[in-house]
Amino acid sequence: MSALESETDVALLRRVANRAGSAAEARAAEGVFYQRHVRFLYGVLVRKKTELLSAAGLSAEDLVQETFMRTFERAHTFTEGPADHSPEHTTARTRAWLGSVATHLLADHMNRLREVSATPYLERLSVDAVDEADPGESKTIALVSEGLDRLTERERDILRVTALYKRAGEEHGRLPNAVAQDLSKRWGTTNDNIRAIRARAMKKLEEFLSAQGVQAKGRIQ
């Protein structure tokens, strides 16, 4: 076992970021970091992500490779979390960041009509978001999942893509034109109708949750 293998993710990424100081150490640190997390990321991506990967024109392998590549490029932006957290929490924090990189990359690839090599969503990446708390209790989340099962595949697809872009920084749920066009083509409808389908799906969900005694704040339009 090499000395690097006992180092924390933050320490490894510091070595990666310090490539100018020692390129050999940076490369070795990249290798250890990769082995530590590749099975997690690949496992996440091969599980039910077919629609999103297909829409982005990527395979799970492609996205794993690009995610690590981009992560190493941004190694200097990864900051340490609270010191009193368990090793499990610390590892989860790293993996959440990898997930964020992958999510932003997916958003960029799906928006391919805009400009294929630009990465505006990846540029919005922030490590702070990985520490956000869950938006509701597990029971509520399970109920939302139940509500999603009651929607059509078309409605779920539109909600899924919209949710991806919200996570990639489109806080108001806006979809890039190219993505909206891809969705409308996939479901044989118009851009305007995509918005209407999404609004109806959210309304259905709100009504379902309300019937279950869960009240989501705010208005759905």
Added chain:
Amino acid sequence: MTDEKSNSELDALVARSLVERGELIPTTVEEVLETRADYDGELPRALERYEPKPEPPEAQPVKAASRNGDALRVLSYIGVGAAMAAAIAAFFVSRGDQQIQGEHLGTTRAGPAGTMPVASQSPVVIRKGSCEASCCGGGECASAETAYTSCPTERTCIPCAGLDQADRLYRVRLGNVASASGQTAAALGQLDLCVSVGSTPGSPWVCEPAYLPAATRPRGRFLAKASSVDELVGGVSMELRPKGQNKVLAAWRSGIKVGVGSLCKGVSVNLQNEQHEQVGTLSMFLERTYYVELARRPDRAALDEVATAFAFDGRTPRFMTVSSDVRGGGHVLALGPFDKPEAEALLRELRGEPTALGAGFRIDNGDDYDAH
């Protein structure tokens, strides 16, 4: 953008639920802790192990130099961003020439010939330098204005001056055309986007599909012939035409001023019809196009052997094919692309090295490279 009203709380619950269902990627600590998705099957071959780079390992040259008591020769130069697709391929597995992506249009130029045998001396270390202080844009430029800290072009360090001399070359890169009326990608694929650069009457038009999927043209469309500042200032013309026809559906023309704005952010192109209605949009970028060519060889194996004479520290060498076999071969080992001053500085340093490969070192504008 499509405007979507949202209820942030319900949106967050939906996203969280989609993560739990496995349909979105976990991006928070709490989500990861509940995912437990470590893959326990056999990884695809491409992911089995991490392979930093295809170039010769750094450790070996260091040992050799140490045994011989020689100091490694270290070259440094201004750092500029490497092409992403090539870099990704280089990071994980050596995939060969066909993985260097990007496309050409039109004809090619050829230069003088010349190759040398592989050096048996200690390797020349070529190290990526930092962005110089007098820069004005790019992610590696500490003094960049906020608007230019992130560039959709592939640049990470844009100097403040010296890039707009009349004979400086840039390679025009074009994104796909996006329809203003919601035409599908398939419909756009039936249209040609034709381009002509320069004010000279009769400047040739080169045409390609207005839209091609990312899998076919992942980094956009690169014009085969590099364009000088003089030509760009003279004007770039674009026309949207039915495939294979001369009929013009929409057009755009503008002189391009080369500066930090256009080099970082690119240029937005609005194609209009005769009624001045917007028909489509696309992005145009001016990419670097000077390469420092280290060697040309008839086959890839010979080039791989040449590559062992170098240690690339923080810089990804590019193995490319060329569309002609001038200068001793159809395979090229090069560094770049760079702006001209950086390419010249690196070439000067390389030529100061006592290596038998020196005669093959040269600057090329990449016009006969099959990919950029």
